[in-house]
Amino acid sequence: xxxxxxxxxxxxxxxxxxxxxxxxxxxxxxxxxxxxxxxxxxxxxxxxxxxxxxxxxxxxxxxxxxxxxxxxxxxxxxxxxxxxxxxxxxxxxxxxxxxxxxxxxxxxxxxxxxxxxxxxxxxxxxxxxxxxxxxxxxxxxxxxxxxxxxxxxxxxxxxxxxxxxxxxxxxxxxxxxxxxxxxxxxxxxxxxxxxxxxxxxxxxxxxxxxxxxxxxxxxxxxxxxxxxxxxxxxxxxxxxxxxxxxxxxxxxxxxxxxxxxxxxxxxxxxxxxxxxxxxxxxxxxxxxxxxxxxxxxxxxxxxxxxxxxxxxxxxxxxxxxxxxxxxxxxxxxxxxxxxxxxxxxxxxxxxxxxxxxxxxxxxxxxxxxxxxxxxxxxxxxxxxxxxxxxxxxxxxxxxxxxxxxxxxxxxxxxxxxxxxxxxxxxxxxxxxxxxxxxxxxxxxxxxxxxxxxxxxxxxxxxxx
DNA sequence: GGAACTCGCCAC
DNA sequence: AAACGTGGCGAGTTCC
Numbered sequence: 228x229x230x231x232x233x234x235x236x237x238x239x240x241x242x243x244x245x246x247x248x249x250x251x252x253x254x255x256x257x258x259x260x261x262x263x264x265x266x267x268x269x270x271x272x273x274x275x276x277x278x279x280x281x282x283x284x285x286x287x288x289x290x291x292x293x294x295x296x297x298x299x300x301x302x303x304x305x306x307x308x309x310x311x312x313x314x315x316x317x318x319x320x321x322x323x324x325x326x327x328x329x330x331x332x333x334x335x336x337x338x339x340x341x342x343x344x345x346x347x348x349x350x351x352x353x354x355x356x357x358x359x360x361x362x363x364x365x366x367x368x369x370x371x372x373x374x375x376x377x378x379x380x381x382x383x384x385x386x387x388x389x390x391x392x393x394x395x396x397x398x399x400x401x402x403x404x405x406x407x408x409x410x411x412x413x414x415x416x417x418x419x420x421x422x423x424x425x426x427x428x429x430x431x432x433x434x435x436x437x438x439x440x441x442x443x444x445x446x447x448x449x450x451x452x453x454x455x456x457x458x459x460x461x462x463x464x465x466x467x468x469x470x471x472x473x474x475x476x477x478x479x480x481x482x483x484x485x486x487x488x489x490x491x492x493x494x495x496x497x498x499x500x501x502x503x504x505x506x507x508x509x510x511x512x513x514x515x516x517x518x519x520x521x522x523x524x525x526x527x528x529x530x531x532x533x534x535x536x537x538x539x540x541x542x543x544x545x546x547x548x549x550x551x552x553x554x555x556x557x558x559x560x561x562x563x564x565x566x567x568x569x570x571x572x573x574x575x576x577x578x579x580x581x582x583x584x585x586x587x588x589x590x591x592x593x594x595x596x597x598x599x600x601x602x603x604x605x606x607x608x609x610x611x612x613x614x615x616x617x618x619x620x621x622x623x624x625x626x627x628x629x630x631x632x633x634x635x636x637x638x639x640x641x642x643x644x645x646x647x648x649x650x651x652x653x654x655x656x657x658x659x660x661x662x663x664x665x666x667x668x669x670x671x672x673x674x675x676x677x678x679x680x681x682x683x684x685x686x687x688x689x690x691x
Numbered sequence: 692g693g694a695a696c697t698c699g700c701c702a703c
Numbered sequence: 704a705a706a707c708g709t710g711g712c713g714a715g716t717t718c719c
Contacts, residue, residue: 350700
């Protein structure tokens, strides 16, 4: 596949972006090596103990008896051979190459208690070896200087390496609290993140201009709530009820975004019911799945609406998908088709930001690339401007990182409001003037840490 | 003994 | 007709 900036504007964006990101890289982020080393030791101890525990189990002994060579408990190849060849267990999932999978989900489904120890070891090693070790390797004078690169990604997004600043654990609490507690602002400063609200959805809307989607984005209605209502038969939807919020998140991540990216109802159904709804494959029994506040279970609730199994839920979601594209967002659907046809005729796709990809691409690629890429270019444009202004105003605050649709700052406590004001102006006011094809209002969300607080201590901060 | 591969898993 | 996009990176394994 060939890719290139196709306008001077696109070329300039990457030229200035490279210079700005080089400064971001030079700024760096403070790292607490004492805490890191303490966690390294603690994890090593835990891993050793769990390994010991695992090795006295009947499961391990049987595994070792099954083969002549010494077992390496870290080898998924050996584990798959033992489980699926020797013990003849049927895996619930296979890998791309058709072998039985040994990922977290598949091993948990086997309900072999000893395997939980193996998964625990895998998780602890991930934290220690992928994150802490790479942080330690890259530390210079108490700072990390992650690389931010613009020349690797097919969609013209950025990437990060040495260490990768863009995939530090956030959702899973244990991993988050170990890794992010290593990273700090400079002494007396605060960490702050500013990110665009639902940027990719807004950029997609600029391409397809679906009136229903534009209405959602312009009037701030809750699209994910509406879809959750429809998928899960909720007649009174209320985001502030925890169970409803759970189902809303499920609809958002397990269906809406998946459909936007090109997934289809069958995979979404399994994911929604099993991963998000905690229901089993096959038939459902009373009391199974996540619980509502009144004690009812998701299985009971769906049964009341005529759905008592995964296959019935699949049929239900097929209808939802049909409605989603043909009734709710038909103009979005039509854009996907005409955009795909255009690529098939010309052999390339143009981004609104002036970049061009040509060569062999799948349909999903053709639909996703210009959205993902242009969304990042919005962030990069704002980052270049904000970086320039912080220097021009001789401020103490610095940009120290970039995560696709977010900018990470190391801010002087007296400059918090100024940095927000300056950034907000660039992100929501001037950016849509520069890229006049943006057709919905942009929003900024802030997360702020206390003075000398680590990256684990950021809290949502209301922008005035 | 290193390159290239698979697999798993972290982020958006 | 087919079936979710982009990365980085570690460990194990296989190839040469």
